C-alpha cells in the first residue's frame with residue numbers, strides 16, 4: 698500500500714470564524730488566545746476521529762442489555778505541544794482529551810537560518826508503538842520545526858501512522874517536506890496559505906503566533 702500525506706481543512710463555521718479572529722491584526726492577545734483555544738478544540742475534535750482507540754462492550758441500561766463503545770484506556774494517548782505557540786492550542790485539545798499525557802517540546806527557529814533548535818524536551822525515553830500522539834503547533838512554515846519534533850517522537854518508538862498534527866496555518870514548503878519524509882501523516886489545519894516571505898513568515902498567515910499569544 699502506498700501511503701500519502703493527508704491534509705484536512707475541515708469546512709466548519711466555528712473553525713472559519715476563529716481563524717478570521719486570529720488572523721486579524723487588530724485582535725488583542727487576550728482574544729487571540731481565545732481564538733487559538735477554540736481552534737485547538739475544534740481541530741482536535743476533527744483529528745481524533747477514527748484515531749482515538751475504542752473498545753466494544755456490553756452494558757445494561759435500566760431496561761435491557763445494550764452494546765456500548767468506550768475509549769480504550771489501555772492505549773496511551775499523548776499530546777505534544779511545540780512551545781511556545783503550540784501551547785496556545787493545548788487547552789482546547791485537552792478539553793477533549795482530559796486523560797492524555799502532555800509532553801512539552803520547546804523549539805525555536807533561528808531568525809536568520811530558519812533552522813529550529815531545541816531548548817526543552819520532556820518526552821519520555823521510550824513510547825509504545827501504539828501510542829496515539831497529537832502534535833500541536835499553529836504554524837507549519839518551512840516545516841523544519843515539525844520535522845525536528847517528529848524525529849524526536851519516532852526515535853522513541855512511536856509508529857508514525859499513529860501521529861496526527863493539529864495546526865492552524867500550513868504553507869506548501871512544510872507540506873512538501875512532511876509529505877516526502879512522513880507520508881503516513883494526517884494533518885488537521887484551519888487553512889493552507891500560499892507563500893512564505895523572505896523572513897520565513899507565512900503570508901497572509903497570522904503573524905508570529907508565539908508573540909501574539911504572549912503579547913511579546
Ligand SMILES: O=P(O)(O)OC[C@H]1O[C@H](OP(=O)(O)OP(=O)(O)O)[C@H](O)[C@@H]1O
Nearest residue numbers: 780781782805806838839840841842907
Ligand atoms: O515550519 P517552521 O519554519 O519551522 O516554522 C514554524 C515554527 O515557527 C514558530 O515557532 P518560533 O520559532 O517562532 O517559536 P515560538 O513559538 O516560541 O514563537 C511556530 O510556532 C513553529 O514552531
Ligand SMILES: O=c1cc[nH]c(=O)[nH]1
Nearest residue numbers: 838898899904905906
Ligand atoms: O508565519 C509564521 C511562521 C513561523 N512562525 C510563526 O509564528 N509565524
Ligand SMILES: [Mg+2]
Nearest residue numbers: 905906907908
Ligand atoms: Mg515565534
